[in-house]
Amino acid sequence: MTSTSSIDVTAADVTAAGGRLIDAALFHVAGDAVALAGSTCTACGAVTFPVQPSCPRCAGDDVESVALPRNGTLWGFTVQAFPPKTPYLRADERPFVPYAVGYVDLDHRVLVETRIVTEDPAALSVGDEMTLVLEELQRDGSGPVLTYAFTPVAAIAPREAS
Amino acid sequence: VSDVAIVGVGMHPFGRHEGVSGRAQGAYAARQALQDAGIGWTDVQFAFGGSAAAGNADALVADLGLTGIEFVNVINGCATGGSSLAMADRAIRSGAYDVGMAIGFDKHPPGPFNADPATYGLGDWYGETGMMLTTQFFAIKVQRYLHDHDIDPGVLSAIAAKAYRNGALNPNAWRRQPLSAEEIESSTMVSRPLTKYMFCSPAEGAVALVLCRADLAARFTDTPVYLRSCVMRSRRYGTFEVFSPSLAPERTDGPTAHAARDAFEAAGVAPSEVDVAQIQDTESGAELMHMAETGLCEHGEQPDLILSGETEIAGTLPINTDGGCLANGEPIGASGLRQVHENVVQLRGTAGERQVPGNPRVAFTHVYGAPGISACTVLTR
Numbered sequence: 001m002t003s004t005s006s007i008d009v010t011a012a013d014v015t016a017a018g019g020r021l022i023d024a025a026l027f028h029v030a031g032d033a034v035a036l037a038g039s040t041c042t043a044c045g046a047v048t049f050p051v052q053p054s055c056p057r058c059a060g061d062d063v064e065s066v067a068l069p070r071n072g073t074l075w076g077f078t079v080q081a082f083p084p085k086t087p088y089l090r091a092d093e094r095p096f097v098p099y100a101v102g103y104v105d106l107d108h109r110v111l112v113e114t115r116i117v118t119e120d121p122a123a124l125s126v127g128d129e130m131t132l133v134l135e136e137l138q139r140d141g142s143g144p145v146l147t148y149a150f151t152p153v154a155a156i157a158p159r160e161a162s
Numbered sequence: 163v164s165d166v167a168i169v170g171v172g173m174h175p176f177g178r179h180e181g182v183s184g185r186a187q188g189a190y191a192a193r194q195a196l197q198d199a200g201i202g203w204t205d206v207q208f209a210f211g212g213s214a215a216a217g218n219a220d221a222l223v224a225d226l227g228l229t230g231i232e233f234v235n236v237i238n239g240c241a242t243g244g245s246s247l248a249m250a251d252r253a254i255r256s257g258a259y260d261v262g263m264a265i266g267f268d269k270h271p272p273g274p275f276n277a278d279p280a281t282y283g284l285g286d287w288y289g290e291t292g293m294m295l296t297t298q299f300f301a302i303k304v305q306r307y308l309h310d311h312d313i314d315p316g317v318l319s320a321i322a323a324k325a326y327r328n329g330a331l332n333p334n335a336w337r338r339q340p341l342s343a344e345e346i347e348s349s350t351m352v353s354r355p356l357t358k359y360m361f362c363s364p365a366e367g368a369v370a371l372v373l374c375r376a377d378l379a380a381r382f383t384d385t386p387v388y389l390r391s392c393v394m395r396s397r398r399y400g401t402f403e404v405f406s407p408s409l410a411p412e413r414t415d416g417p418t419a420h421a422a423r424d425a426f427e428a429a430g431v432a433p434s435e436v437d438v439a440q441i442q443d444t445e446s447g448a449e450l451m452h453m454a455e456t457g458l459c460e461h462g463e464q465p466d467l468i469l470s471g472e473t474e475i476a477g478t479l480p481i482n483t484d485g486g487c488l489a490n491g492e493p494i495g496a497s498g499l500r501q502v503h504e505n506v507v508q509l510r511g512t513a514g515e516r517q518v519p520g521n522p523r524v525a526f527t528h529v530y531g532a533p534g535i536s537a538c539t540v541l542t543r
Binding site: 022023025026038046047048049050056057075076077078079080081082084085087088089090099101102103105108109110111112113115121126137147 | 273274276279285286287289290291292293294295297298301302303305306309350351352353354355356399400406407408409410411
């Protein structure tokens with residue numbers, strides 16, 4: 001999988017932006033490294049996102065919190081073309097900006113549903129290499145509200161090079 | 163163990179009915195069904211009913227009569243009607259009751275459903291980040307399905323065009339204006355590859371069915387329709403369902419495949435024997451995928467069947483002869499019962515302009531709802 005360390009999300013990024021994560025429980029922060037937090041069943045190995053207290057596969061209740069891989073491949077997708085109602089944080093956004101959503105296959109351990117950051121949703125295709133980023137969803141009184149998202153590796157590579 | 167017959171059906175037209183409450187529509191359908199069976203509400207020993215947005219179904223007893231019966235409210239998303247019928251089926255099949263009713267009504271506000279994350283055990287973040295939309299799920303599922311089976315998306319508008327064509331022949335349907343495949347294709351994009359006219363809308367309407375022990379059917383009607391099986395299933399590990407923040411890496415058969423397989427097996431009927439089918443068409447892609455998931459055809463075989471006209475009313479496998487969810491809209495409590503109502507009418511041979519030719523004998527229904535539940539029935543004359 002392509003390395004995209006230069007855009008890896010770090011705890012320092014979040015702090016520097018003065019922002020807050022939309023739900024801290026979704027994230028696994030170790031030192032300066034931020035990843036999505038999942039759970040792995042110690043009995044059968046099934047992985048879930050977000051963390052849950054028992055295994056949906058074997059019903060075992062011994063699960064460990066793990067940092068999920070930051071890179072994966074696009075499994076399926078669509079574009080949300082009409083504004084969702086509240087509680088969507090951008091429900092009042094005018095004009096409404098359509099956004100892509102889909103599932104990213106993380107090393108064939110789990111598929112995670114995610115917003116997709118891309119300027120060209122029409123160019124997305126199954127199998128695209130994707131990497132984890134933080135996306136600013138909203139700016140409230142205390143700064144930006146950040147959520148996780150994935151973005152195509154191909155879309156960011158040229159910008160990094162320049 | 164008693165077999166079950168449907169001996170009375172009633173329906174309040176689907177659509178928008180300003181000034182008419184959902185409950186009033188439910189009472190209308192109930193009275194029609196009772197009249198159809200030639201009985202009164204005092205003859206009904208139990209009822210299972212559902213309404214998602216128009217108050218508790220059992221509020222109907224205030225309209226129909228306070229007779230003291232067991233009346234259970236059912237809440238099972240878009241599969242509510244199928245679940246109400248499944249429970250009514252069990253109540254008779256077990257020998258507990260002889261005569262009962264399955265009923266559903268609803269009255270949703272205009273616009274897409276706006277589900278609450280907490281209802282589905284999800285955190286607020288899921289809705290706040292703009293992922294709590296059933297439309298996205300259906301679009302992602304069909305996008306991947308078209309990819310996996312190398313199907314041209316053009317078939318999606320053909321499916322919707324059939325729905326509106328059939329709806330035009332159905333006096334109870336909401337959308338009675340035929341639309342061309344071109345009009346459907348070029349309508350507003352909702353979630354790629356699905357456009358506005360490929361989606362059904364939340365709506366209003368009501369359906370009631372009177373059921374009884376099969377050996378008593380002749381008391382109520384000359385044209386009983388037998389409920390050979392009614393099976394409801396929920397999701398298993400590895401399936402792709404609506405409102406799933408994560409999925410297992412490998413796919414397995416979903417609730418639709420399990421409910422359909424078990425319903426056919428319980429009925430002793432093969433999918434190839436089906437003469438008419440009503441299957442969940444929340445959007446065009448759902449009909450496409452559910453055709454194969456229910457076993458009515460093979461995966462990838464659908465475009466040939468659809469484009470050659472085999473799923474039309476006069477085809478070899480007529481599907482959604484009343485216009486389906488696309489032409490009728492979806493009042494959640496009633497939608498699954500609408501499908502059974504249509505099949506009863508078809509098997510009785512009283513479907514008028516939309517009657518399937520050749521005296522259909524075997525009919526099948528399928529509903530699907532959040533968060534991954536399905537109910538199927540097999541009906542015969």
